[in-house]
Amino acid sequence: MTMTAHPAGYRYRLLPEVKIRREAFGGILYKYGCADRGALSFINSRSLVELLLIAREQFAGDLSTAIEERVSSAASKARLYTALDELVRRGYVAIEAVTTTTAE
Amino acid sequence: MTQFVQFLGRGRSGAKSCERPGPLALHPLARAAFAETGKPLSPAQVSGSQRFLLGGLSAPITVTWEITAACNLRCVHCLSSSGKRRPRELTTDQALALVDELAEMQVFQIHFGGGEPFLYPGIWRVLERCRERDLVMCVSTNGTLITSERARRLAALEPIYFQVSLDGATPETNDRIRGQGAFQRALRGLERLAAANLSLTVNSVLTRYSFPELDRLYAIARNFNAKLRVTRLRPSGRGRAVWAELHPTREQYRDFVAWLREHPDVLTADSFFHLNAFGERLAGLDMCGAATATCCICPEGEVYPCAFFQAPEFEAGNLHEQSFREIWQRSPVFAFYRQMGAGACSGCLRYDLCHGGCPATKWFVLQSLQGRDPECVLADSPTHPLAAKQETPYGAITAAVRCSSVTSQDGACQEEA
Ligand code: SF4
Ligand code: SF4
Numbered sequence: 130m131t132m133t134a135h136p137a138g139y140r141y142r143l144l145p146e147v148k149i150r151r152e153a154f155g156g157i158l159y160k161y162g163c164a165d166r167g168a169l170s171f172i173n174s175r176s177l178v179e180l181l182l183i184a185r186e187q188f189a190g191d192l193s194t195a196i197e198e199r200v201s202s203a204a205s206k207a208r209l210y211t212a213l214d215e216l217v218r219r220g221y222v223a224i225e226a227v228t229t230t231t232a233e
Numbered sequence: 234m235t236q237f238v239q240f241l242g243r244g245r246s247g248a249k250s251c252e253r254p255g256p257l258a259l260h261p262l263a264r265a266a267f268a269e270t271g272k273p274l275s276p277a278q279v280s281g282s283q284r285f286l287l288g289g290l291s292a293p294i295t296v297t298w299e300i301t302a303a304c305n306l307r308c309v310h311c312l313s314s315s316g317k318r319r320p321r322e323l324t325t326d327q328a329l330a331l332v333d334e335l336a337e338m339q340v341f342q343i344h345f346g347g348g349e350p351f352l353y354p355g356i357w358r359v360l361e362r363c364r365e366r367d368l369v370m371c372v373s374t375n376g377t378l379i380t381s382e383r384a385r386r387l388a389a390l391e392p393i394y395f396q397v398s399l400d401g402a403t404p405e406t407n408d409r410i411r412g413q414g415a416f417q418r419a420l421r422g423l424e425r426l427a428a429a430n431l432s433l434t435v436n437s438v439l440t441r442y443s444f445p446e447l448d449r450l451y452a453i454a455r456n457f458n459a460k461l462r463v464t465r466l467r468p469s470g471r472g473r474a475v476w477a478e479l480h481p482t483r484e485q486y487r488d489f490v491a492w493l494r495e496h497p498d499v500l501t502a503d504s505f506f507h508l509n510a511f512g513e514r515l516a517g518l519d520m521c522g523a524a525t526a527t528c529c530i531c532p533e534g535e536v537y538p539c540a541f542f543q544a545p546e547f548e549a550g551n552l553h554e555q556s557f558r559e560i561w562q563r564s565p566v567f568a569f570y571r572q573m574g575a576g577a578c579s580g581c582l583r584y585d586l587c588h589g590g591c592p593a594t595k596w597f598v599l600q601s602l603q604g605r606d607p608e609c610v611l612a613d614s615p616t617h618p619l620a621a622k623q624e625t626p627y628g629a630i631t632a633a634v635r636c637s638s639v640t641s642q643d644g645a646c647q648e649e650a
Binding site: 146148150151152153154157159161169171173 | 282285288290291292294339342369392
């Protein structure tokens with residue numbers, strides 16, 4: 130698999146323990162334990178939810194690669210990266226520094 | 234793989250599972266109670282996570298599953314009046330099929346309770362199936378049946394969380410509620426679970442007697458590397474008989490809110506959101522999730538809006554007759570519940586924080602869903618005069634108040650991308 134760095138030299142990775150469920154308004158993210166522990170968030174953006182699902186199913190959780198390969202508009206990309214920063218803050222996504230970009 | 238829990242054979246057979254039941258299927262008491270609450274809330278009237286729940290979700294986030302009514306204790310406040318096994322409790326095969334169905338629906342978490350879950354004959358197979366199906370488990374136990382060997386076996390099922398009940402920090406306070414010797418036995422269970430490095434919470438129902446012991450409960454929890462979770466006493470099951478005697482006083486509630494602020498790591502989940510009306514939103518889910526984010530499956534397959542709402546008139550369906558999915562999607566009780574109006578609270582400017590309190594508590598105390606929560610923190614406030622008076626078994630409850638400003642804090646991630 131090719132791992133593509135975010136332009137700033139970082140890549141976003143969806144944590145494997147996060148569960149994602151589509152809903153009519155967008156979707157729900159859940160991380161172990163709900164009210165007692167972990168986290169639960171409602172997301173009212175279908176495109177963000179689809180991106181998360183695609184990243185998990187087709188890019189082994191590598192969100193940066195999923196964005197670079199599947200989103201063409203610069204404005205959409207920027208909005209998605211902003212959304213991912215929020216998901217980092219809420220503990221669903223990790224940012225990994227990319228020291229070398231590898232292609233296999 | 235879809236396996237519905239569809240095991241007919243109970244007395245009330247003949248439900249046509251493919252037809253959407255009409256409102257007429259509602260119990261008349263429930264229908265009248267829902268009607269009294271007035272118009273459904275519009276999206277503009279709600280904020281935070283609640284607006285995502287308005288129309289109902291495709292599946293619950295958490296299902297509370299009271300897997301057996303058998304219990305070796307007889308707590309005076311037991312919400313499900315547990316004690317003996319009931320004749321129509323789900324068999325292990327039925328329970329396994331239910332786990333599969335909940336997994337297919339993408340339920341995130343199952344919260345096992347009872348009764349005492351470890352008295353259910355198929356409990357290990359059910360927990361193991363949850364593990365196989367990647368469902369997060371939380372088990373509420375009285376802790377008295379946890380041996381070291383069981384604790385080690387449970388550790389292999391991670392992620393699994395335990396809530397061990399202690400309703401006081403001393404044998405005197407705890408055992409007057411949970412029975413002679415329960416305190417020491419629960420501590421031994423906690424010790425064994427902690428020794429197996431399991432994720433633990435000490436679960437404590439707040440009563441006027443346990444309130445002075447909160448600091449000591451906190452210390453006990455810390456001693457086991459556990460979190461303390463304080464929950465609200467509700468007048469359901471055997472709790473109805475003791476609610477008036479045990480529920481905390483208004484002053485205790487006010488001090489409790491201050492205490493929570495000093496102990497931000499103490500969990501309350503959603504149970505105290507009516508206390509938000511003191512003016513500050515407490516951490517945790519902030520609204521009633523019954524029939525929207527959660528529901529309760531009872532030992533004989535009855536499904537209710539939540540564990541505390543086990544009133545026959547609000548039974549949403551039964552797994553001996555319908556699949557869980559059908560009940561979740563088509564039950565008139567759930568459909569009406571999701572459209573409940575604000576009732577007497579509709580004029581309250583703290584509605585956004587309090588949401589009118591707990592519907593189950595209202596029902597069991599007032600026999601109404603339209604009144605204010607019986608423990609409404611503004612009920613006696615001179616600045617909030619009565620607009621209407623409701624006589625209840627516990628005195629007058631005021632309605633339609635105007636309070637001070639509303640704060641709105643959104644707990645949900647809502648990125649538009
Ligand atoms: S009047 Fe209703 S919404 Fe207002 S604080 Fe009391 S219970 Fe809550
Ligand atoms: S009915 Fe009451 S106990 Fe049940 S989920 Fe709602 S607020 Fe909680």
